[in-house]
Amino acid sequence: MVTNLLPLRITDLELRRAGRRILGPISLTLEGRGITVVLGPNGSGKTSLLRAMHGLERLSAGRIDWACGEAVARARQAFVFQTPILMRRSVLDCIAYPLVLDGVGRRAARAAARAMADSVGLTGVALDAPASVLSGGERQKMALARALIRQPQILFLDEPCANLDNASTREIETVLLRESARGVRIVMSTHNVGQARRLADEIVFLFAGRLHEAAPAREFFAGPATPEARAHIAGDLPT
């Protein structure tokens, strides 16, 4: 179902901010199915690359081309931010909100939101309570439910498990693997090598704003192309 959106072609992309180049030049093609993990240390440009793909960054140079054209592509994708945006609504209404914006009636939207809350494991949570009472892990699940409720074909997630404990991380990873198996194309960032090993079909490794490698995960982990990638996988602290 993603075939008419992809490939996504990124050509000579550069982002310059405050007088310095923070990303690029990057040329990269995203195809097919599965989970692409954008891996790299803090500050390597992961968030910036995901935001650029999702159309949230002004490009300083280069192009980003979706196979189906930009407007169609934007309507079929969702983004989960590292720190979920909290609205002053109940948990259920936060999840239902994208459907309400689409014109779905409140009752139907809330019913769909209830089912989605269940499917991401938001159980034992008072769904009519304000979203602000949720724990970190619950907030991430709520953000994931809100992103999935319009059934996006492509889902971007920026460090979806940062600061979460093992149990919450495992639950979110399970949802991501399930959605990927259902055909949702997932593009996510992490600096966590273990998470990349567990989830990735493809790795895009960034270091200091540069693309070091884009390769099938098995290939990347068996023989990373650059010393920086090798050190990152090994858990060393390259300078």
Ligand SMILES: Nc1ncnc2c1ncn2[C@@H]1O[C@H](COP(=O)(O)OP(=O)(O)OP(=O)(O)O)[C@@H](O)[C@H]1O
């Ligand atoms: N608007 C901006 N103005 C100036 N510098 C910026 C801007 N946005 C990002 N940067 C810088 O660009 C670099 C890459 O940032 P980015 O958030 O993309 O990295 P990251 O790999 O996602 O990092 P982290 O893992 O810490 O979230 C950082 O040095 C950051 O300070």
